[in-house]
Amino acid sequence: MTQIDDDYDRNGYAVFRGLLSNDSISDIFDQIERVFDTSLSAIGERITDHAGVDAKYLQLKTRHPEIKAYCYNVLGMLHGVRHALSNETVLAFGRKLYGTPLLAGYMQVRIDDPSDDRLLPMHQELELMSLMNLNIWIPLTDTGGNRGGLRVVPGSHRSGLHVHHRVEEPQNYWSLPLSLIDEERVVTLDLAAGDALVFHPFLFHGSVPNSSSTIRWTLVGRWSELNHVPYLRSARASMSMDRNPDPTAPGNQFVRQYLATSK
Numbered sequence: 635m636t637q638i639d640d641d642y643d644r645n646g647y648a649v650f651r652g653l654l655s656n657d658s659i660s661d662i663f664d665q666i667e668r669v670f671d672t673s674l675s676a677i678g679e680r681i682t683d684h685a686g687v688d689a690k691y692l693q694l695k696t697r698h699p700e701i702k703a704y705c706y707n708v709l710g711m712l713h714g715v716r717h718a719l720s721n722e723t724v725l726a727f728g729r730k731l732y733g734t735p736l737l738a739g740y741m742q743v744r745i746d747d748p749s750d751d752r753l754l755p756m757h758q759e760l761e762l763m764s765l766m767n768l769n770i771w772i773p774l775t776d777t778g779g780n781r782g783g784l785r786v787v788p789g790s791h792r793s794g795l796h797v798h799h800r801v802e803e804p805q806n807y808w809s810l811p812l813s814l815i816d817e818e819r820v821v822t823l824d825l826a827a828g829d830a831l832v833f834h835p836f837l838f839h840g841s842v843p844n845s846s847s848t849i850r851w852t853l854v855g856r857w858s859e860l861n862h863v864p865y866l867r868s869a870r871a872s873m874s875m876d877r878n879p880d881p882t883a884p885g886n887q888f889v890r891q892y893l894a895t896s897k
């Protein structure tokens with residue numbers, strides 16, 4: 635067993651240090667900036683060449699929030715982003731973990747500016763094709779300290795699948811019940827740009843506010859394994875699972891064994 639295997643098994647997450655080189659990170663930022671330049675110039679906004687990617691993002695966000703949202707949707711499709719989130723070392727780890735080929739799920743670039751308008755509460759990673767998946771979170775800027783990042787509860791992946799409910803704060807999103815979160819066990823991860831965090835779908839995790847004056851940039855990807863995919867088990871199943879999957883729904887028979895309350 636390697637250190638990565640051991641960490642993942644015990645804590646529900648592990649870190650591949652220095653997975654992306656500085657050159658790869660620069661290349662991804664260049665691609666992101668090209669997306670912003672394309673929109674800015676198409677809508678007649680002035681582009682200051684050396685403004686940098688942060689300023690261009692904030693320019694769009696302040697002046698054209700709808701186009702900014704469209705750019706956000708497109709960034710996860712950039713080839714540099716897909717390439718980084720399909721790193722062979724990480725995927726080999728996932729294939730060994732689950733013993734099946736992996737299905738590509740939602741890939742995104744997260745942009746957390748100091749307004750903190752995208753913070754996620756503590757949750758498990760659900761609503762994917764499979765109940766079981768490998769999640770990859772790669773900061774493009776150093777995290778921890780006052781730039782915030784991700785907080786997790788080590789070992790929480792062993793507690794099973796929990797019911798989530800919708801909360802308005804910090805964002806209209808799904809949250810684990812607060813009573814489940816023992817704040818004394820919460821760890822804020824301190825990762826360098828280019829490190830890759832891999833984590834189990836049941837790991838309790840959520841955002842840490844960005845109290846710096848800079849933007850936190852992160853790549854996030856999800857890979858589903860094949861053995862817990864309702865869509866492959868019933869012609870009446872949807873392609874993505876529900877946030878709170880019903881064990882009696884088509885193709886969901888396996889869900890019952892993971893429900894936290896059944897333990």
Ligand SMILES: O=C(O)CCC(=O)C(=O)O
Nearest residue numbers: 754783839840841842854
């Ligand atoms: O990066 C963050 O702040 C949170 C990301 C996260 O929890 C997720 O994508 O599921």
